[in-house]
Amino acid sequence: MNIVVCVKQTPDTAATVTVEGGKVSWGDAPLVINPWDEFAAEQALRTKEAYGGKVIALSVGPDAAREAVKHALAMGCDEAVLVSDPGLLAADSLVVSKALAAAIEKIGGIDLAFFGRQAVDSDTGVTPVQVARRLGWPALTLVAAVTALDPAGKTISVDRALDEGRQQVKSPLPAVVSVTKEICEPRYPSFMGIRKASKATIPVWSAADIGMASIPPAALSWLEVFAPPKIETKVEMITGDSAEAVAAKLAARLLEEKVL
Amino acid sequence: MVRQLGQRGKSSLQDVRPPKDWASKLLRDAGAEVLFLPTTGRTRELAAAVAVDLETGVVPDLVGFEVKDGKVVGTRPIYAGKVMEKVVVGAKPQIFLIRSRVFLKPEAQAGKTGTVKKVDAAVGEVKTEVLGYKAAEAGVSLTDAAVIVSGGRGVSNNPKLAPPADITDEHQKEIWKAQQGFALIRELATVLKAAVGASRAAVDAGYVPYANQVGQTGKVVSPDVYIACGVSGAIQHLAGMRTSKTIVAINKDPEAPIFKVSRFGVVGDLFEVVPALTKELKTKMGR
Numbered sequence: 001m002n003i004v005v006c007v008k009q010t011p012d013t014a015a016t017v018t019v020e021g022g023k024v025s026w027g028d029a030p031l032v033i034n035p036w037d038e039f040a041a042e043q044a045l046r047t048k049e050a051y052g053g054k055v056i057a058l059s060v061g062p063d064a065a066r067e068a069v070k071h072a073l074a075m076g077c078d079e080a081v082l083v084s085d086p087g088l089l090a091a092d093s094l095v096v097s098k099a100l101a102a103a104i105e106k107i108g109g110i111d112l113a114f115f116g117r118q119a120v121d122s123d124t125g126v127t128p129v130q131v132a133r134r135l136g137w138p139a140l141t142l143v144a145a146v147t148a149l150d151p152a153g154k155t156i157s158v159d160r161a162l163d164e165g166r167q168q169v170k171s172p173l174p175a176v177v178s179v180t181k182e183i184c185e186p187r188y189p190s191f192m193g194i195r196k197a198s199k200a201t202i203p204v205w206s207a208a209d210i211g212m213a214s215i216p217p218a219a220l221s222w223l224e225v226f227a228p229p230k231i232e233t234k235v236e237m238i239t240g241d242s243a244e245a246v247a248a249k250l251a252a253r254l255l256e257e258k259v260l
Numbered sequence: 261m262v263r264q265l266g267q268r269g270k271s272s273l274q275d276v277r278p279p280k281d282w283a284s285k286l287l288r289d290a291g292a293e294v295l296f297l298p299t300t301g302r303t304r305e306l307a308a309a310v311a312v313d314l315e316t317g318v319v320p321d322l323v324g325f326e327v328k329d330g331k332v333v334g335t336r337p338i339y340a341g342k343v344m345e346k347v348v349v350g351a352k353p354q355i356f357l358i359r360s361r362v363f364l365k366p367e368a369q370a371g372k373t374g375t376v377k378k379v380d381a382a383v384g385e386v387k388t389e390v391l392g393y394k395a396a397e398a399g400v401s402l403t404d405a406a407v408i409v410s411g412g413r414g415v416s417n418n419p420k421l422a423p424p425a426d427i428t429d430e431h432q433k434e435i436w437k438a439q440q441g442f443a444l445i446r447e448l449a450t451v452l453k454a455a456v457g458a459s460r461a462a463v464d465a466g467y468v469p470y471a472n473q474v475g476q477t478g479k480v481v482s483p484d485v486y487i488a489c490g491v492s493g494a495i496q497h498l499a500g501m502r503t504s505k506t507i508v509a510i511n512k513d514p515e516a517p518i519f520k521v522s523r524f525g526v527v528g529d530l531f532e533v534v535p536a537l538t539k540e541l542k543t544k545m546g547r
Contacts, residue, residue, distance in 0.1 A: 013340070013495075013499075014494075014496065016495070035477060093308075094312065094317060122338055123320070124318065125304055126308035130311065133313070139305065141301065141304075142301050161471065166393070166396070168390070168392040169390055172387055181477060219315065220319070222347050225344065228337065228342070228344050231502065234523075235520070236523065236524050237526070243533045246526055246536070247540045248536075248540050250526060254508070255545075259506045
């Protein structure tokens with residue numbers, strides 16, 4: 001099983017994200033591997049541990065995205081590649097998917113490409129399917145469990161967590177798999193893993209290196225970012241001598257204000 | 261269904277079932293300028309693939325839009341709603357996935373119809389095989405719910421409960437207690453015809469399935485009423501529910517951050533307050 005896990009670098013979910021000078025700012029909050037991608041990396045590593053092969057962490061992003069890739073290496077990924085190019089800095093998912101697909105093709109011989117279901121910054125969740133579409137591979141999205149994997153027969157069976165239920169799907173390999181957090185519990189990088197990752201040289205591929213000499217324009221243009229309208233709330237504390245009295249008062253207020 | 265959409269004002273309707281190849285062909289042949297779909301797991305997937313075929317852009321979770329210079333300018337939350345962005349799709353069709361419960365459903369107008377155009381749907385090669393399907397547990401869907409009752413880590417903290425003697429494992433004892441606590445949450449939810457939500461802490465501790473999780477790494481919801489029981493209000497949880505119209509918090513800790521976003525607050529024991537509230541609302545609302 002030769003496996004790619006695609007990772008993105010994002011601000012920590014605990015960061016206070018604001019708009020400053022027309023730009024998104026997360027202050028000095030740390031940049032981390034996109035939390036969903038940790039589940040993807042874990043599943044990739046478990047697959048390799050069960051069936052052999054190797055796991056390559058792949059990211060498209062600025063030079064700083066190295067940290068996300070290093071986290072994947074510290075978790076135990078064998079190799080890493082960073083696709084970084086000034087021409088890709090304003091890329092949307094349409095362009096990023098092209099770069100990821102091109103990099104996966106350049107790596108070659110890949111059976112599975114794991115993704116987190118979405119990135120916690122842009123929250124679009126379309127990149128895994130777009131990469132699959134470009135590669136001509138099946139896209140298995142929102143995967144909550146891998147139920148069977150047959151490396152010889154080149155098939156994978158998964159449970160998908162859809163909005164209205166769970167679907168069991170069997171697919172030929174190679175395939176793209178995007179995972180939800182039900183799939184597994186990501187491991188913490190070991191001390192040895194962190195040391196190994198900090199010393200690793202991560203190859204950086206330019207757009208030209210992956211055959212994208214001319215980078216197509218993004219389909220999306222971002223006009224502005226702004227803070228969401230402030231929700232002014234003044235909490236009305238409900239008190240009383242007993243739980244029953246409090247409940248009666250709260251119920252009365254909810255009905256009075258036509259909340260319910 | 262097609263007739264119902266016609267009555268709601270859609271003028272030209274095409275019966276679109278997902279296979280991606282012909283969805284792309286259909287949109288290309290029709291010269292469609294804008295495609296609106298709801299935001300679901302399936303539509304995200306369809307839109308993503310179509311966007312690649314037609315080299316265009318997808319804007320999921322649309323919460324607002326305006327038309328400027330012949331283009332739709334969409335507004336959507338990013339960073340789990342901590343920031344909003346305005347975005348334009350330069351290519352055609354501009355694809356927008358609408359977030360549920362944001363736009364009002366137009367009233368059905370009896371007698372108004374659209375034209376139905378039948379198209380040949382040649383399904384291309386399908387490589388995957390669906391082996392089975394299991395519908396989710398019956399109940400109100402979180403993303404569509406007008407009312408949500410949510411439980412947090414505090415739901416397992418009822419000191420008055422003693423787990424049965426045959427449960428010896430500490431974690432299993434905690435889960436057992438949490439299940440009794442969530443039973444109270446469900447009773448209130450039933451009376452209010454509400455969906456049941458949970459914080460990440462409650463899901464990670466194994467109290468309820470991930471499908472119930474509200475927050476940045478769960479579902480983002482925007483009900484009319486959100487009743488948070490034993491939920492402290494971590495920033496990731498708030499990101500998933502703070503656009504709720506009215507938030508009610510019941511928590512024993514007066515310093516819990518959830519109170520800062522709430523309209524009504526009760527500092528108290530949820531194991532006493534929630535059942536009392538259920539009883540009170542059941543009588544008052546005649547349910």
